[in-house]
Amino acid sequence: MSPDPTALAAAFGEAYQRDPEGVWHAPGRLNLIGEHTDYNDGFVLPFALARGVSVAAARRADGLLHLRSLQAADQGVVVPVDGGSLEGWAAYPAGVAWLLREHGAGGASLLIDSDLPAGAGLSSSAALECATALALCDLYGIEIDRRELALLAQRAENEHVGVPCGIMDQSASLLSRDGHALLLDCRSGLSSHVPFDPAASGLTVLVVDTRAAHTLTAGEYARRRAECEEAARLLGVPALRDVKDLAAALGSLADPVLRRRVQHVVTENHRVEAAVGLLRAGAVAELGSMLTASHLSLRDQFEVSWPEADVAVEEALRAGARGGRMIGGGFGGSAIVLTAADRAGNVRAAIEDAYAARSWTAPAIFEAEPAAGARRVI
Structure with a gap:
């Protein structure tokens, strides 16, 4: 069961003293088969889980990113949307925001919730990146094809987190369909849905x-x-x-x-x-x-x-x-x-x-x- 969006919206109001402009959800993934083939330009067959990461968000006019997570013990992170350097969980959404700045994204307040166990190999990091990417694109009217958005999220993890991941996790989170696995050619980026x-x-x-x-x-x-x-x-x-x-x-x-x-x-x-x-x-x-x-x-x-x-x-x-x-x-x-x-x-x-x-x-x-x-x- 994914995080309750209504409860997350209410928690956003308490955290930021305003209503969010929306709530977005991105699933974790389970890779049915095809492990360590993605960065070798091979084939993978993941599917999306019902569990995942949800992000409540609203625009800000001050050029800042305010990042908070219901799973983090800290009080949140504030960084410029123009770019910077971070470590830990906040580097994932911040990296996405920094890259989307090139497409017109601005400041935002984000509150994150997840029912994916971190470190369990279910791609909680890609889910966080993809939920953030969808939120910022919707907030700022940015139109990016989902395949391209997956590449942007992958780039954020490579460049701003330091993990040389392939494209599978972000593609599975953004492209999956209910009742299907996703056959992904990691070289061409082409995919098809397999019942x-x-x-x-x-x-x-x-x-x-x-x-x-x-x-x-x-x-x-x-x-x-x-x-x-x-x-x-x-x-x-x-x-x-x-x-x-x-x-x-x-x-x-x-x-x-x-x-x-x-x-x-x-x-x-x-x-x-x-x-x-x-x-x-x-x-x-x-x-x-x-x-x-x-x-x-x-x-x-x-x-x-x-x-x-x-x-x-x-x-x-x-x-x-x-x-x-x-x-x-x-x-x-x-x-x-x-x-x-x-x-x-x-x-x-x-x-x-x-x-x-x-x-x-x-x-x-x-x-x-x-x-x-x-x-x-x-």
Whole structure:
């Protein structure tokens, strides 16, 4: 359930002593399959969640950005809309505002609310960027195609937060459609909607927030990206998406680390294409094996999984789930599990019991269905 827009509007009035001019919502995303392929110019298949980030906003005439969050302990941040430098949560909306200044955006007061757990790999940062971007565009009458707006939000995260993310998260938040996954070609930016209704097939998608928080700015994400770029350079291709003969590519690389990275990216792109074929054929249950294969590759070839995710997937499979995998950049965050709806309770209990047996913090588990993309709600 997304944040209550009426309550957020009321909270805005209390915080700023005026009514907001609107409330905008952008969803988090769950990447069904296609991990670490986006910045390699490959394919991804995410879908939007019902949960996300909402922003209540109003224009200001003094050239300032006032940023407050109901989830932040601080009293908010005030920065010039002309530009600057920030760290922490406020860098995400401020970065978007600074780039939109080039398109005519001015000062604004923003109040932010979220029901996405930060650090869970569900793209709370992109949701914050996209909700802010929609709000400022509407407030200032800025018309930007949603594909271009996704690129602007990505640029804000790259330049003003320092995370070299790909385009997937922002595209999923802005372009998704209810009851569909979004097939995104990360090179061309072209996308198409693929029907995905697990409930109609008697299936449930479980999101397992492992409670092992990740921090993409810690360096491992950037290191994996650099390794992929180095491998592409050595192979003489623009990006790993362009590797056509995997065996030949692996044979020409001396570094075993780079060989593992290439193997994951190339086979993961194939898995995305296979998953799309299964969905279009209505064979939703057969996705499970693709998810599990993706997890094993992320664990063993790309080396970005973590113990809590491995246990979640292993115990889910043992309890009868169709498949599962870690999601997100890695080293913490969430996993997804595809299971028959009538087994979901058993799968959930098996994961919770395994965590308790290891004295780990209990996971947060919830069901997910493909939801609509970012929009104005008031």
